[in-house]
Amino acid sequence: MKDKFLFPAPLAPRRHSCPQEGSFTVYLAADGFLDDLLTELGASVLEVRERLVLASGAPQKAAWAQNIWKNPRFLPIASIGEAARALSSIQRNWHLHSIDWHRRAALIQQKLPHVSARPMTFGDAAPSAPLGSWTLWDQNLLLASPDCTSPFPDGMVAFHENRTDPPSRAYLKLWETFTLIGKHPVPGELCLDLGSAPGGWTWVAASLGAHIFSIDKAPLAPNVEAMPNVSHCIGSGFALDPRHVGQVDWFLSDMICYPDRLHEAVTRWIELGNCKNFVCTIKLQAETDHEAVARFAAIPGSRVVHLSCNKHELTWIRCAEDV
Ligand SMILES: C[S@@+](CC[C@H](N)C(=O)[O-])C[C@H]1O[C@@H](n2cnc3c(N)ncnc32)[C@H](O)[C@@H]1O
Known part of the structure; x- marks a missing residue:
């Protein structure tokens, strides 16, 4: 019986009695x-x-x-x-x-x-x-x-993977999110995909029949860019002003950026009220910014989860039904 306690003893003393059910x-x-x-x-x-x-x-x-x-x-x-x-x-x-x-x-x-x-x-x-x-x-x-x-x-959610079409394994994050929330983009809906390259998320949403407006500083993989319902723009996702975009069904962001910058952006989108659902990766630096994570968790109707294939990052989700 080795390695029982990985936490310093003063913080997690060995207990000699079991806590009661319900406590x-x-x-x-x-x-x-x-x-x-x-x-x-x-x-x-x-x-x-x-x-x-x-x-x-x-x-x-x-x-x-x-x-x-x-x-x-x-x-x-x-x-x-x-x-x-x-x-x-x-x-x-x-x-x-x-x-x-x-x-x-x-x-x-x-x-x-x-x-x-x-x-x-x-x-x-x-x-x-x-x-x-x-x-x-x-x-x-x-x-x-x-x-x-x-x-x-x-x-842990495991899928039969698609090893041919999506250009990155990031698509598994969206598959898992949509499975957990029990809904996904459908034909007729508009998704913004910020930080979309090489295109795993865009591929997921476009394969479901939605229209995708994708933005990244880098290009999409050719097979994703060629999908008929994908429009890609080279640029920064932060340059997109929600006042100049109409009604959006899904705001997707996998941008590599500081959590607070992303928080500021989603706050603006929420305040304007023209976006229904949000799925955003909160990318964390070597030192986890717990306060920034708590600011996301405090957004009403939202949750922060660690998906099976999230590494040192979390996924912030806010669905229209939960608000
Ligand atoms: C983890 S990758 C995204 C992977 C993508 N979701 C997929 O499924 O293939 C992060 C991306 O964020 C992009 N990025 C970083 N800062 C950005 C910004 N300000 N605006 C748009 N894209 C940005 C990077 O160029 C990179 O392609």
Whole structure:
């Protein structure tokens, strides 16, 4: 049992008693971003094991969590069979996030109904059946939550990829976003794609039949620029004045820029009220600007998430229905 505590002991003391059900939440840090999650959760952190963070209180918004176990409880068990029965008695579908006693945990998982981990085809709806998460916290102690924020194992969405048409893998960010929000651009809608080159996002939205006005300092890949519903302009996305653009259905930005500059721009678009939906990547420098992230999260009706293929960046989403 090594590497149990990656967080300095004074900040996350080892607990000798388990917190009561209803008094805590478990957060799974996005891979590589445990420190960012710990900063986000602050003084509520109780204990850390690998990427799992126990924090006091009800679930709170946490952009750096890949998944949140909303209703966790500790369950003492005496055997593998008893563990499987305990989980099955709560609900059908469980995902094992193994942190220790891997063999024993795998034997328990084998006794539970199989949950498909096949990649999705873009366009399919996100799974609607609840997927619980569990781990073996101690040899004879389960930590399990039937409710999680994500219906995907560990919050990771895998797709059957298109390795021929999109010119960059960035298209996966839009595929995941549209799957999570359950809607996407449709024919007749207008999308602005700022910071669009080489064209993965533009390719996604244009393939869905919307018209795309794309802007970048660089050109699009020829196969994307040639799509009939794509108009590309070489320039800066910040030069576009929302007062001179009519009604826009989707404001998409994957521009490499300081978060505050992007925040200023989207604030202007929101104030003017002529754009319905926003999907923007918040690009972060070596040192995460948590205050800037919090300013995005504070925009009413919006959320900030770490998508499966986001690296040191977050995705800010605001849909017309949520405002
Ligand atoms: C991560 S890439 C975008 C990838 C793109 N979304 C795709 O799917 O292929 C970031 C892009 O932002 C562009 N960029 C940076 N600053 C910009 C600005 N002020 N205006 C427009 N584009 C900008 C860069 O030229 C670069 O092509």
